[in-house]
Each structure stands twice: as C-alpha cells, then as structure tokens.
Amino acid sequence: MLQELVHGVAAAFTIGYVSLGLTLFAGVIIWRASILYLIYRNRPREVPITSRSYSVGKWIKNFQFITSAPAQILQASVALGFSSTFAMPSLNEFHVLVAGQQDVEAVCNSDEDVLSFHEAMTDRMQHYYTMWGFKHDGTDPHDNVPIRTVKVLLRKHIPTLRPLIQKKIQDGYSTVIANGHKIDEWTAVSIFQLSKSIVEETNVQVILGDELGSNPECVKAAIRYSIDAVVAAELCRQLPSILTPLIAPMIMSWSGAMSKVAMFIQSTLEKRTQESMENPINNKVYNDCIQWTMESSNTPAQRTTSRLVAQIIGLLLASSHQMSMVLVYVLYALCDHPEFIEPLRQEIAEAMATNPEDPLKEMHLLDSFLTEVSRLHPPDALTVQRKVKKEFTTPSGAIVPPGNLIAIPILAQSRNPQVFVDPDRFDGRRFLLKKDQTQGINAVSRFTDLRQSYLFWGAPRKACPGRWYVSEALKQAMVHLLTHYDFKLKDESLSRFLYWTTAIFPRPDRVILLKRRYY
Ligand code: HEM
Numbered sequence: 001m002l003q004e005l006v007h008g009v010a011a012a013f014t015i016g017y018v019s020l021g022l023t024l025f026a027g028v029i030i031w032r033a034s035i036l037y038l039i040y041r042n043r044p045r046e047v048p049i050t051s052r053s054y055s056v057g058k059w060i061k062n063f064q065f066i067t068s069a070p071a072q073i074l075q076a077s078v079a080l081g082f083s084s085t086f087a088m089p090s091l092n093e094f095h096v097l098v099a100g101q102q103d104v105e106a107v108c109n110s111d112e113d114v115l116s117f118h119e120a121m122t123d124r125m126q127h128y129y130t131m132w133g134f135k136h137d138g139t140d141p142h143d144n145v146p147i148r149t150v151k152v153l154l155r156k157h158i159p160t161l162r163p164l165i166q167k168k169i170q171d172g173y174s175t176v177i178a179n180g181h182k183i184d185e186w187t188a189v190s191i192f193q194l195s196k197s198i199v200e201e202t203n204v205q206v207i208l209g210d211e212l213g214s215n216p217e218c219v220k221a222a223i224r225y226s227i228d229a230v231v232a233a234e235l236c237r238q239l240p241s242i243l244t245p246l247i248a249p250m251i252m253s254w255s256g257a258m259s260k261v262a263m264f265i266q267s268t269l270e271k272r273t274q275e276s277m278e279n280p281i282n283n284k285v286y287n288d289c290i291q292w293t294m295e296s297s298n299t300p301a302q303r304t305t306s307r308l309v310a311q312i313i314g315l316l317l318a319s320s321h322q323m324s325m326v327l328v329y330v331l332y333a334l335c336d337h338p339e340f341i342e343p344l345r346q347e348i349a350e351a352m353a354t355n356p357e358d359p360l361k362e363m364h365l366l367d368s369f370l371t372e373v374s375r376l377h378p379p380d381a382l383t384v385q386r387k388v389k390k391e392f393t394t395p396s397g398a399i400v401p402p403g404n405l406i407a408i409p410i411l412a413q414s415r416n417p418q419v420f421v422d423p424d425r426f427d428g429r430r431f432l433l434k435k436d437q438t439q440g441i442n443a444v445s446r447f448t449d450l451r452q453s454y455l456f457w458g459a460p461r462k463a464c465p466g467r468w469y470v471s472e473a474l475k476q477a478m479v480h481l482l483t484h485y486d487f488k489l490k491d492e493s494l495s496r497f498l499y500w501t502t503a504i505f506p507r508p509d510r511v512i513l514l515k516r517r518y519y
Pocket residue numbers: 117143146147150315318319320322323326383384385456457458459460462463464465466467469470
C-alpha cells in the first residue's frame with residue numbers, strides 16, 4: 001500500500017516535471033519565434049543584408065552569432081571590399097555596420113536623440129542592475145560628471161599618481177607570480193590572471209584611493225564585482241527581457257561583491273563629507289576618483305550618496321575589462337615578436353637617462369607598439385555602438401528603423417588593405433612617424449591619438465575620456481615587464497581567443513613563463 005502510494009507520488013512528480021519542461025520549451029520556442037518575426041519586420045532597407053532567409057536552419061545558425069560574431073563580421077566586410085555599409089541579424093535586432101568615410105562620419109556625429117550611446121550601453125550593460133541602480137536620466141544628461149572626473153581631473157593628476165601606479169603594477173606582478181607554478185628557473189602564470197591583477201590593483205588605487213587601494217578585501221571584491229557585472233549583463237542579453245529584474249539582481253547578489261564595494265565607497269564618502277564639514281578650510285587632499293567625482297557633481301541630484309556610489313562603481317566597471325584584455329594582447333604580442341624586446345629595452349634605458357621625470361614621453365617605439373596591438377586586437381569587433389531612436393538614413397542610402405543597432409566594425413576597419421599596408425602583419429613600428437613627417441615640427445604619434453583610420457577610442461566627439469590613464473598604466477606595465485623579466489609563452493600554438501557575441505575575450509587558461517632578470 002505504502003509502496004503504491006510512493007510510486008503514485010513519484011509518477012505525479014515526474015509528470016509534473018515533464019509538463020513543466022515541455023511548457024518551458026514551448027515558451028522558449030514561441031519567444032524566439034516572435035523575436036525573429038520582430039527582427040524581420042524591423043529590418044533595415046536599401047542595404048546589403050548578410051542573411052535574408054528566415055528558415056529554421058538559418059534560425060539555428062543565427063545562434064552562431066553568440067560564438068562567432070567577430071569572424072562573421074570580418075568575413076562579410078572582406079566580401080564587400082571593406083567600403084560598404086551592411087546589415088547582419090543578431091539575436092535581438094539587426095546590427096547595421098557602417099563603412100566608408102561618409103557613413104562613418106555621419107554615425108560619429110549623430111545626436112543622442114537619433115542614435116543613442118546611452119541606450120546601446122544600457123542594453124549591453126544593464127546599468128541599473130550592474131551599476132548600483134545607475135540610470136541615464138536627467139541627473140547628468142551629457143555625462144559631465146564622469147567626463148570631468150576622468151578626462152580633466154584624473155588626466156591632470158597622472159604625474160602625481162605616477163609613483164603609486166608604478167607601485168601597484170609591481171604589486172600586481174608580485175601577487176600573481178608568488179602564486180605561480182615553478183618550472184625549472186621559470187614561473188608559470190595565467191596571462192589573463194596576471195593582467196587582471198595588474199589592472200585591478202592599479203584601478204582600485206586610482207579610483208578608490210590609498211585606503212581602499214591597500215585593502216585586500218576591497219581589491220578582491222572589486223575584481224569579483226567586475227566579473228559578476230559582465231556575467232549578469234551578458235546572460236540577460238540572451239534571455240527574455242522580462243526575466244532581467246529577476247536574474248540580474250540574483251547574479252549580482254550571489255557573491256555580494258557589488259554591495260561590498262558600494263559599502264566601502266559609501267563609508268569613504270561619508271568620512272570625507274564629515275571631514276570637510278568639521279574643517280572646511282584646511283581640507284586634506286585626496287588624489288582619487290572618489291574625490292574628483294564629489295568635486296564634479298554640482299547639483300543636489302548628482303550629489304546624493306546613491307548617485308555618487310553608482311558613478312564611482314561605474315568607473316570601476318568602465319576601466320576593468322577592456323584594459324586588462326588589451327594588456328593580455330600586449331603580452332602576447334611581446335612574446336610573439338621577440339625582435340622588439342631589445343629595441344624596446346634600449347629605448348627605455350635611453351628615456352630614463354634623458355628624461356627621468358617623464359620617461360614615458362620619450363618612448364615612441366613603445367607608443368607605436370601599443371597602437372599596433374590595439375589595431376590588430378581590439379577587445380570588441382564593434383565600436384561607436386548606437387541604438388537607433390529615430391529612423392536614420394546613412395549618406396550611402398541605408399535606411400535603419402528605430403530599435404536596431406548601428407556600429408562601426410573596428411576589427412574589419414583596422415584590416416582594410418586600402419588604409420593599412422599589409423594589414424594582417426604585425427608591425428610594431430607602423431605608427432612611428434617618419435623623418436619627413438616630423439621635420440620642423442615637434443610631431444609625435446601617440447597611443448592616445450584619435451585616428452580616422454580605426455576608431456579604437458570611439459567617435460571623436462565622444463571619445464574615451466580614460467585613454468591617457470589607460471596609456472600610462474599599460475606603458476608602465478610594459479616597462480616593468482621588459483625591465484624586470486624575461487618571458488615566453490608556454491604553448492604558443494594553442495588558440496587564444498573566445499568570442500562571446502561581438503566581444504573578443506582572451507582565454508583564461510593560457511600561460512606565460514616569467515624569469516626574473518638581474519642586470
Ligand atoms: C583599453 C581600455 C579602454 C578602451 C578601449 C575604451 C574605449 C572606449 C570607447 C570605445 C568608448 C565609447 C566611445 C563611443 O562610443 O563613441 C568609451 C567610453 C568611455 N570610457 Fe573608455 N575605454 C577604455 C578604458 C577606460 C577607462 C580606464 C576609463 C575610466 C577610467 C574609461 C571611461 C570611459 C567613460 C566614462 C566613457 C563614456 C564617455 C561618455 O559618456 O562620453 N574607459 N571608452
């Protein structure tokens with residue numbers, strides 16, 4: 001009797017799970033079919049489309065966008081001779097990828113109410129959930145707070161911060177190497193972990209200041225927070241948007257890292273506000289983005305604690321991933337092109353001797369090398385990403401309805417043979433100015449320059465305000481490596497990249513071998 005009862009209950013449960021599974025499956029099919037219909041109905045016109053068919057086979061193929069978008073975009077650009085704007089269905093909308101000078105300029109110069117940077121970033125990053133409730137609203141419509149903080153104040157203070165950045169880069173190397181695996185006289189470490197450790201140690205110091213920068217708990221939470229944010233944002237992008245308010249907070253609260261970082265920032269803000277109230281004349285000087293965000297926030301809405309915390313957390317996120325990805329690609333390039341190691345070491349030694357105050361300024365080969373790495377290895381296949389708000393017609397005639405995404409395919413742009421000689425070849429000297437280009441003037445080419453040929457820092461009128469800091473930190477990381485270590489890859493032939501939609505991530509398990517140099 002009892003046995004029958006148990007079997008009956010088990011059968012009921014099984015039927016329950018099976019029907020739940022079937023219902024979910026049917027739900028997913030209906031959801032994807034309706035999305036596909038909406039994508040098709042909202043398709044761009046008067047522009048080549050890479051895939052017009054909406055058969056089941058194409059539909060399944062559409063999912064390959066998740067794992068091979070950069071390759072698909074490059075392939076389509078090559079097929080169209082790099083000069084034609086084209087459209088490609090992604091999972092949720094069309095991506096209209098612009099090429100040709102006039103179309104590129106039109107997108108770069110468009111207004112926010114027509115082609116929206118904010119909405120493209122909100123779709124991509126889910127700021128509200130991943131940046132402590134941050135909203136692009138009327139509080140700071142033109143992003144003056146982060147732009148002033150980073151482009152004006154952080155940039156101005158780079159010389160003051162230089163020794164601290166140097167120290168944190170050293171700490172970043174030491175921490176990872178101390179936990180590395182010994183192979184004869186070499187130490188094996190994950191390239192990705194090494195780069196992440198260097199970048200996060202430095203960012204936490206520069207953004208959150210001395211006290212939090214030397215608090216290991218805060219550094220650990222900041223690293224975890226940046227990973228949680230990307231996982232939450234990317235997962236939500238692939239699921240029905242109705243699930244975002246459920247899933248994003250769940251992922252963000254799983255480790256508790258965002259709350260921990262927010263609490264650290266909040267207590268620092270409170271402490272500093274208290275200090276300035278108690279002693280308004282003789283304020284202690286803090287050289288960090290917490291302080292500069294406070295100084296750049298002028299209206300009462302900008303100065304609420306939650307807004308300040310969200311802005312500062314946003315800077316941690318903006319500075320985290322792309323910088324560490326580019327550093328990984330720099331390390332690969334140095335290992336792949338050992339012929340540049342001695343010339344770079346020589347340049348470093350000469351620059352230290354001629355301009356000990358600001359040696360990086362004299363390192364033109366280093367600038368060119370870094371620029372070449374960024375040309376061949378952007379962290380995303382797209383730049384200048386904009387969500388279409390009002391129907392947009394490009395100068396070449398492509399008509400793009402609202403709801404789609406317009407962007408510049410930078411991975412393809414930087415491989416255009418009409419612009420770059422032998423574009424697939426790595427040439428660390430490519431961006432050094434020739435003698436005739438510098439005669440009579442003090443011209444130099446910098447990693448931070450905005451170039452029409454490939455828009456690594458985004459649209460000129462909206463270009464990344466953090467680029468001078470990025471340049472300083474990456475150059476110092478290179479100088480430290482070249483000066484203090486010999487290095488090589490453990491397995492040169494293993495694949496190095498992972499595609500996730502249009503992002504190009506370094507594989508986390510690739511290994512670099514380091515050996516201390518004594519000179
Ligand atoms: C290698 C590292 C980085 C790359 C490649 C990069 C690239 C970019 C790009 C392409 C944009 C968008 C421009 C556009 O759509 O037209 C942007 C915006 C931005 N970046 Fe960076 N960035 C990097 C690091 C940083 C760092 C370290 C910070 C902060 C310290 C930062 C702060 C920002 C901010 C605040 C914006 C938004 C600017 C605005 O609202 O106008 N970025 N960045």
